[in-house]
Amino acid sequence: MISRRDFFAMLGGGIVVWMVDDADAQESGGGARRGMNQAMPEQVSAWLHIGEEGTVTAYTGKVEVGQNARTSLTQAVAEELRVPVASIRMIMGDTTLTPFDMGTFGSQTTPRMWPQMRKAAAAAREMLVDLAAQKWMVDRASIQVADGKVTAAGKSAGFGELTQGQKLTRTIPASEALTPAAQWKVAGTSVPKINGREMVTGAHKYAYDVKRPGMLYGKVLYPPQFGARLVSLDSSAAEQIPGVKVVRDTFQIGREGAGPDLVGVVAPDPQTADRALAALKAQWKPVTGATNSKDVYAHFKQTARGGAVESPGLVPYTVAYIAHTPLEPRAAVAEWDAGGKLTVWTGTQRPFGVKSELAQDLGIPEDHVQVLMPDTGSGYGGKHNGDAAVEAARLAKAVGKPVKRNWTREEELTWAYFRPGGLIEVAGKVTPDGTLTHWEFHNYNSGPSGLQTPYEVADKKEQVHQADSPLRQGSYRGLAGTANHFVRESYMDELAHSVKIDPLEFRLKNLKNERVRNVLMAAADKFGWKGRKKTAGHGFGLAAGMEKGGYIAAVAEVSVTAGAVKVLRVVQAFECGAVVNPEQLRNQVDGAVAMGLGGALFEQIEFADGKIQTNRLSRYRVPRFADMPVIETVLVDRKDLVSAGAGETPIMALAPAIGNAIFDATGQRLRSMPMAPKGLTGV
Amino acid sequence: MARITQLDVNGAKRRIDADADRTLLSVLRDDLDLTGTKYGCGEGQCAACTVLIDGQPTKSCLTKVGTVAGKRIVTIEGLAREAELHPVQQAFLDAEAMQCGWCTPGMILGAVGLLQRTPHPTDAEIVSGMNGHICRCGTYPRIVAAVREAAKKGGRA
The missing domain is CATH 3.30.365.10 (Aldehyde oxidase/xanthine dehydrogenase, molybdopterin binding domain)
Structure with a gap:
């Protein structure tokens, strides 16, 4: 094992840029002051090295788990350093070679690490411009950096040539200026998965x-x-x-x-x-007397810290424990x-x-x-x-x-730990003209993510109640956002039907948030909501929400035949600021539909007597090819807004859209996720 | 216990020394370091461990190595010819039909087998032919598109 100090010594000549995750950090070191070496500062969040032979290596504590952070972060460096994607090496998640990072979760890679990578690369580019200006004695403004070369007035040099065997280091603060999204050339484009070839040849070592x-x-x-x-x-x-x-x-x-x-x-x-x-x-x-998967919702309420809330009119919904089942x-x-x-x-x-x-x-x-x-x-x-x-x-x-x-x-x-199960009790009041006037929402054990309603309502109470979990529980894609969206958007549908107002119209009437409105209308338009035609056994439903800087709406069409629920079509609109990589984003949004389908319809951990009964894939059903609806994704690209993460929020609106469609088809209101593990009865 | 001393893998005779009742999956991965073949469930539910045995897609986690001695085994490592990817591999790349990539080798070999049986499948035939494979990242529609494209371009046996 080498130490980090040895590692920096081994890097040899070239340029090292340390990105400091602190807006107040002092810029130090010398852009063009050659040979200036400094100790590595504290609070570094990313670093970048350009070797004398021109190789670019970026280092981040973020990791790649299929969400394509490797690709998007490489695009960040390529964009600002003006080099081809293929010339960049991205070192990820090596606790000796990469800077400390809390972890890859919470859709934070794009909003936090992505700009930092860009800033480190932009700083390196400016150092190269400084070096060229000095070497050639030309004005900085006359210097171009493109395709891995620095050029000015007939002169041209590769990155490595400019450093002339010295090691230049620079620490930059978080305020480094970046290329605006409207001028992106590599960022914002569909760069293919960086190591896709190793995946299709079996060469990648997991x-x-x-x-x-x-x-x-x-x-x-x-x-x-x-x-x-x-x-x-x-x-x-x-x-x-x-x-x-x-x-x-x-x-x-x-x-x-x-x-x-x-x-x-x-x-x-x-x-x-x-x-x-x-x-x-x-x-x-x-162990005796352990609760089981049927009684666990009552158990949550019985064990709620500070006691449960009893209030007339609260409607209970439940959400089962589910397993991530990473393959x-x-x-x-x-x-x-x-x-x-x-x-x-x-x-x-x-x-x-x-x-x-x-x-x-x-x-x-x-x-x-x-x-x-x-x-x-x-x-x-x-x-x-x-x-x-x-x-x-x-x-x-x-x-x-x-x-x-x-x-x-x-x-x-x-x-392994599970996504928490939860009991959620909800109540709301609406005037005959469809104005939401009261909202009460109690979440037992699921968690706070996505708890707050985006709808306008004067009288509002939203609470998370911690309770005893009989199973080991933890994070899951979107956390409780899926549970809270399921309940809120299903219950909004109940309220819309109670006053006989179209569910889209009802939502828009109570919604001021422009970004949620935009995705909702975009999804409804693409789906053809207004012109939808109901036939026997078919139903349509929609849902919307926001979380982690992402805005999502889903519209679903289902058929229910002899109790069997089939999701036929899902249209989702998603907005997460300026799109970093449209194709990989689509892949995430579509994948969220596929994965979300399992939790919506049939995935659930069954347990009793301290034992997990769904302990094999033959007993724990996950979505397959045959479960897939036609999936259509509308990406709302907002180049005027900062980029947010996209791995999680697109999973949140699916289940309620499906549940609302099942209600439309059958008149049955399904208030438990999964909604139809063994199909529906009575239809 | 009977021992198996040779396997025909990716066109080469490979020396091994394994109990006949060990799984082919383990021998490929642990003895021959052909780790492109993936474990996913150990009970034939996910098909991440799919390899071709005499051209047939086969779940290596359920296959005893003693039953395949002398048969032609193709793993994901043996599919490309030198630098040239198999058309199905290329189609998966072109369609970005993967996220984490764990299911990808099994998917590709399953698709190669499907296209050998049914060179021009309908989408419904792709879905039913591939339904034994699980992709947890949910890239199913892209995989269907990849198989469709590979079929259009014509596979190679």
Whole structure:
């Protein structure tokens, strides 16, 4: 493992730009003051290096999990540095080589990291202009930077030539000026996925695929029930299997539902590890009286901190726990060196968080830990922590060799955390002319994201009530935005029908927010809402909302035949400021429809007696090809507005649009997500 | 236990030493380092582990290595010819038919098999032919478009 200091020394000549994530930071260092070296400042959020041979390398703690941040961040550098996309290398999520980053979540890469990358690149470009102005003794204004070259009055030089073997460093504050969106040449265009070729050839190495010399394979024994505690263990049969080592240890950071005991096996190949795990004879102290997936909503209300709110007229909605089910399960390879330093390759949205988790659990200094995050087989908010990493590190330490700890699908569907289930109770009042006058919204356990209604209403109360979750829960794409939008937009539909006003008209009547209005009208226009024609068994529904700087509207058409719900068509309009990459944005918005369909209609974690019953893909249904509607996406490109993230908000309006369409088709108001896990009855 | 000592993978005879009842998926990934073949569920539900056995798309997580000795195995690593991508690979790239890419190798091999059986599938045939494959990122419509385009250009066997 190399240190960060060694790393900067190794970079050699060229230009290094440090981007300081602090508007008050003093600009220092010398644009054109050659040879000026400075220590790396604190609070750096990104850095960029231009080598003497002209190679451009950018470094960010953000990671790539399929959302195409690698591509969009590369576009940021290409745009401001005026170099081809192909000439840029983007180093991501390596806790030694890249600056600290909280994590890749909350749709923050585009609003925060993307401008910082652009600023670092813009600063580097201006340094090159300074160097050329000095070298050629020409006015800065006469100098052009384009296609990786600096030119002026018949002179031309590559980036590397201008630095002449010296290392120039510069720290820039967050205020560096940027190219306006209307003048973008690379940003705002559909640059293809940067490493797409490695994906289609199978060349890309994910964390699950990492192999190290002498590596062994580890497995970990988990309890048969959430909360069950190990009473005794007979590992003699496992220990007799050639090559197997049984590891008994204690985690410093206990695992929710699984406790602090680590019982693991390590073997030369995965099958032997499986056999050894199966040969362990463990006795557990069982848990009794745990709530189940049917009673959990009452449980939320019973355990609400500060008590539940009882008020006449509140209508209950429920949202089930669901699983992210990233197709690449959690995985880690851990390797210790002779000096007690630890390197871990793992798929996570928070490499620096996992680094801290490892240091804390293993009781070693943080600078003894390096986490590397290969572009990962998706996360959707589900890979925030270091479960597999800590397991691999402890097993590797016990056996003195690198250990791979790849989770199985069953482990992923049982012991990873879930999107919270929730009970949401809502009430509203509307005048006969369709004016919303009262709004009350109580969310138990789902969470606050997307809680606030965008509609105008004078008398409003919106509350989140924390409650006891019987399952391990955490982030999920859009967080509670999906739950809160489902309830708000379904109930708005109920109110519209109660006064017999068209649901689109009713929304627009109570909506001043221009950006929500725009997407709602754009989606309705594209769908042909006004001219829609109802036929037997068909229905139409719409929904809208905003969250994380994104504005979304969805219109859905469904058919219900003999109880079977089929979503036929979904039109979504989405606006997130200036569009960074239209094709990749479309991919995200369309993908959100596909993924959201599962939670809307059939995905749910079923559990009882402390056991997850939906612990396999054969028991946990996720959307497939045959479930797909025709998906049409309208991108509202606002070049006058800053770019916001897009990975999450496009999932939020889908479920209520579908639910409202089912009501239109059948007269049944479905107030539980998933709405039709086994189809509908009575239609 | 019977042992398997040789596999025909991507046109080459590869030496191995594996129990016959191990999964082909594990032998490919762990013994031969052909990690383009992905694990997704271990029970044949997601088809991320699809490889071609004598031209047929086959779930390697459910296939014992002892049953495929002597058969022609093609993994994603063996699909391109030198620098030239297989038309289905190229079509996936052109259609941006991926996000995280984990399902992509299995999807591509499944599509290659589908186009061998049905060179000019309708969209409905693509959907039914590919329905055993899961893409959690939800790129299904793009994958259908990619298979459609690959069919138009004509595959190669």
